[in-house]
Amino acid sequence: MRVTRWVAATVAVGALVAGAVPALAADRPATASKQNTPVTVGSDFYNPSSVTARVGEKVRFKWSGGLELHDVNVERGPQRFHSPLKTSGTWSTPKLKKPGSYVLHCSLHDMSLKLTVKRR
Numbered sequence: 791m792r793v794t795r796w797v798a799a800t801v802a803v804g805a806l807v808a809g810a811v812p813a814l815a816a817d818r819p820a821t822a823s824k825q826n827t828p829v830t831v832g833s834d835f836y837n838p839s840s841v842t843a844r845v846g847e848k849v850r851f852k853w854s855g856g857l858e859l860h861d862v863n864v865e866r867g868p869q870r871f872h873s874p875l876k877t878s879g880t881w882s883t884p885k886l887k888k889p890g891s892y893v894l895h896c897s898l899h900d901m902s903l904k905l906t907v908k909r910r
């Protein structure tokens with residue numbers, strides 16, 4: 791009697807967990823995985839050329855290691871920031887505080903990145 795009840799309870803819990811897992815995966819925001827992949831800074835491009843982030847996040851950049859210097863500057867947008875000129879290594883924006891559309895560019899080359907910051 792006891793054993794039968796225990797088995798029935800275990801099956802019910804197992805079914806609940808199995809049902810909950812796909813729901814959890816679907817709720818995970820797509821931007822979280824994008825954020826973990828840095829934007830490549832190359833000559834003369836940002837890849838990808840369009841990024842979405844949420845307020846409170848940072849966007850990471852990774853220089854591809856060429857000979858030319860590049861940087862990341864806000865050309866248009868509600869919050870200002872800029873990186874140093876670099877040929878290699880990484881840099882992150884400060885925490886993005888203001889939602890809106892940003893255009894980032896390199897101060898030395900014709901390359902731009904569209905950044906959309908969404909409210910949480």
Ligand SMILES: [Cu+2]
Pocket residue numbers: 834859860861896897898899901
């Ligand atoms: Cu550049």
